[in-house]
Amino acid sequence: MFSYRHAFHAGNHADVLKHMALVAVLRHMTRKDAALMVVDTHAGAGLYRLDDEFAGTSGEAQAGVLRLAEGAAGLPSPAPLLADYLALVRGFNRGPELRIYPGSPFIVQHLLRTEARDKLKLFELHPSDSRALAGNVAQLQAGRQVTVTRQDGFEGLKALLPPPSRRGLVLVDPSYEIKSDYGKVITCVQDALQRFATGTYFIWYPVIPRPEAHDLPRRLKTVCNRAGKAWLHATLAIGHEETGPAALAPEERRDPGMSASGIFVVNPPHTLRADLEAALPQVVQLLGRGRGQGHLVESAG
Numbered sequence: 001m002f003s004y005r006h007a008f009h010a011g012n013h014a015d016v017l018k019h020m021a022l023v024a025v026l027r028h029m030t031r032k033d034a035a036l037m038v039v040d041t042h043a044g045a046g047l048y049r050l051d052d053e054f055a056g057t058s059g060e061a062q063a064g065v066l067r068l069a070e071g072a073a074g075l076p077s078p079a080p081l082l083a084d085y086l087a088l089v090r091g092f093n094r095g096p097e098l099r100i101y102p103g104s105p106f107i108v109q110h111l112l113r114t115e116a117r118d119k120l121k122l123f124e125l126h127p128s129d130s131r132a133l134a135g136n137v138a139q140l141q142a143g144r145q146v147t148v149t150r151q152d153g154f155e156g157l158k159a160l161l162p163p164p165s166r167r168g169l170v171l172v173d174p175s176y177e178i179k180s181d182y183g184k185v186i187t188c189v190q191d192a193l194q195r196f197a198t199g200t201y202f203i204w205y206p207v208i209p210r211p212e213a214h215d216l217p218r219r220l221k222t223v224c225n226r227a228g229k230a231w232l233h234a235t236l237a238i239g240h241e242e243t244g245p246a247a248l249a250p251e252e253r254r255d256p257g258m259s260a261s262g263i264f265v266v267n268p269p270h271t272l273r274a275d276l277e278a279a280l281p282q283v284v285q286l287l288g289r290g291r292g293q294g295h296l297v298e299s300a301g
């Protein structure tokens, strides 16, 4: 518990998929006048340096947002969502180099409207990250729009649903460092749908050789289909550089780190599928490393 620090992974391919889709969802949800509440159950530290020892050691941003930004500059016509996401990330940086990467709390807050209308509720359990998050949020001077609570986000969510405005987005983005997180995500979505059936629930998960990870989207589809809820599922795989026999097991590959991840959105905006279908092929083109690279977008309802 608590060995996971998102600073090592900030701006990697998984953040690219998650944050790009988050931008698409929020752009749509903020088009309607009515007030919106966003809950981030696993918020992280909020802002990350891409040139510190965390990101520098892992090199994950190098193979993610940094490579994407460089490559996108050469695309004849970048997809609108890809351009939107990269412009948003650039907006947190002063010069042309990307040194700062916004985590989900800062991406969401940037897209929200006035304090009086939209609210953002952040949960983060890690002592250092919740302190860093509170400090970063204080710099925003967002008044009462953003609250930070050091509490288990799965538990904290319950008291917030349904939101007073009856319009809400919930981002569920655990680190899955403990296997029980997979089951907790399912229970969380089932419970949240009972409390607030029309909410939009956005779940991120790793595509790794672990039965619980493999089963998660299948179980979420079952929950949605039984409840009669629309869903969208998308994955991004950057693949592996070929360094040996094609039959190499994942744990034997030179880069055994996660090379794919997925998002599952319950009650997605109707525009999300088209947004992702336009952007993800370009992301694969720019970030793909070889065998296994690709993307998937599927939806129902």
Ligand code: SAM
Binding pocket: 002, 004, 005, 006, 018, 040, 041, 042, 043, 044, 045, 046, 102, 103, 104, 105, 123, 124, 125, 126, 129, 151, 152, 153, 154, 173, 174, 175
């Ligand atoms: N959502 C962030 C983003 O996109 O920028 C990244 C979050 S990171 C993948 C997961 C975070 O959840 C970690 O910072 C971890 O400390 C925190 N965490 C782990 N278990 C938690 C829990 N039960 N409740 C709240 N936060 C938790």
